Amino acid sequence: MNRYKQLSIFVVVFLLSLTTLLSGFVQNVNAAEDELGLSAEAAILLDADTGKILYEKNADVVLGVASMAKMMTEYLVLEAIHDGKITWDQPVRINEYVHRLSAAPGLSNVGLTQGEDYTVEELYQAMAIHSGNAATVALAELIGGTEKNFVELMNAKAEELNLQDYKFVNSSGLNNSSLLGNHPAGAPDEENVMSARATARLAYRLLTDYPEVLDTASQPRLPFRDGKTYDNFNFMLPTLIHEYPGIDGLKTGSTNFAGYGFTATAKRGDQRFISVVMKAETRDIRFSETAKIMNYAFSNFKKEQLFDENYQIKGKETVPVTKGKEDQVQIQTEEELALTIKNGEKEAYKPKLVLDKEKLNEDGELTAPIEKGETIGYVTVEHENGEDIRFLTQDGHKQIQIPVTAAESVEKANWFVLSMRGIGGFFGDLFSTVASTVKGLF
Structure with missing residues (x-):
């Protein structure tokens, strides 16, 4: 083997060793940055009372948000209720498109009959508990006139709430390609996106501004008028398979693009936390990652009176x-x-x-x-x-x-006292000046 071959082999071996070393270093740095060792792409944890951030991982990376986008639809529905624009018992007639979407295979839905009236409350429960996509569109059309108009309201509200990293293209969180040829905004195959921080901001404002959202989000099952009972996709609620003490909301989401996400909130005693997990690999992993975050929260943090x-x-x-x-x-x-x-x-x-x-x-x-x-x-x-x-x-x-x-x-002191103080100050300064001068002579 000549000298050049030996040198080449040495260089290759050296570079491979260096690459392995650097790879291990980067992994160690990432592990150090993520003290919880989560496999999800992004996550964040905060105190629900103040919005104080207690943990984050890749919180500003913009990712698919899937049905967690329905939190914005929930916000706008609750806002419209509070503003008197709509009422819970207001009837909403189901059109052909919403009916067909409710029967589309592979999508989370409750059956909605064309030409039949459903109350706002029924549609809201279908959206918030079973993530009903067609019910969401029906509410969007009610408030916005069209889903396209409603999406404009979603983006305007996101700007008002200072979410920063977001883009809404439909009301449900589905891929536009799943909307039976309709796409209210964006490209035909586009989805809603947000960062974990933006998602947490939305959840924080939803809970702060409309705490009654938990009255519905905490229900593990929905008996519906079609005669069926639908499970809440938040399987960490009581009686469901990933039950976790204190969990009472808030919204799951999954598409091929977004992976599996979950915005959770849990309360024990007077302490409430909000967590967001984005782009987990499986449905179960998003819940196990959430449990890991909440265990960390309840075991390591508490509210203290500082003064x-x-x-x-x-x-x-x-x-x-x-x-x-x-x-x-x-x-x-x-x-x-x-x-x-x-x-x-x-x-x-x-x-x-x-x-x-x-x-x-x-x-x-x-x-x-x-x-x-x-x-x-x-x-x-x-x-x-x-x-x-x-x-x-x-x-x-x-x-x-x-x-x-x-x-x-x-x-305030009267003019006489102020005058005396001024005179006293003048003579005091004068005496000090004279004393300093006399002292300087000696």
Whole structure:
């Protein structure tokens, strides 16, 4: 073997070894980034009360969302109910297209008879419990006039809710190619897409704005007027095969493009979490991944009261005051602050006082008069290691900004007192100047 062949073999072996080493390194980095070791393409976990993010994996990757898109349809239906645009007992007549779609093979549906009237409530239950696609289209047509118009409402609402990573092309989450020749928006074979973060934002707003969504989403079965009883596709509900303590919503989804996804919510005691799993390989895996996330949540996090109402930060109990009868004012928080944090980390969260700069002069003083209860800033918390406290929305950060108010009133001093202080200050400054000058002579 000549020298060049030996060198070539050495280079190949070296490169293969380096590739293996780097591959192992990348895998270790990914494993370190994903502390739960999920196989799903993307996932996120948050505290349902504040939207505080507790875990995420590839949360900004845009993926197929399948029937989880029905959460947006649910949102718009509930909004229309609240706004008085439609009512639960309002009849909806089934047209030929909706009837044919309800009978299409391979799709989740309840049977809907052409020419027959169904109430909004019946169609909503079919959509929310058994993920009925034709029922979803019927509701979309009711609210939007056409499904195309409704899809425009979906995208407009997504922008309003600041979902950021999304595109809705139909109301149901099906591939457009499954809609019997109809495609309300997008290409003939396009699907709705969102990121895990956008999906979580939608679920968070749905639960926050319309908590009654769980009244329906928590029902494990739907007895329907066609004489059949349909299971909820959320098999983690009570009495179903993947039952998990505390799960009471929210929406599953699956297509060939999207894989298997699940937006879940669970509550135990006063603690509620929301999780999203996207593009799992199988139906069962999406539930086992969700169970893994929820186990992590309930085992590692709890709501802790970080400080009480009327709390004062040590060393910052007062703020200096100018032109007042007193030269300082006591300050305190208006309410308590509770936050979902990792177990054992309560002492790691430190209070931070932020005063309203518009109420301070150049010397950092408040100007009298000051009324008791007047807001002069807020107290928030920071992690001692500088770790970000991440929230799903900007409003989340405001939830850990507790107003700080004056604990007492400070009246403005009268003109005579202010004059005497001015004179005293003048002579004080003059004496200091003279003293310094005399001292300099010696």
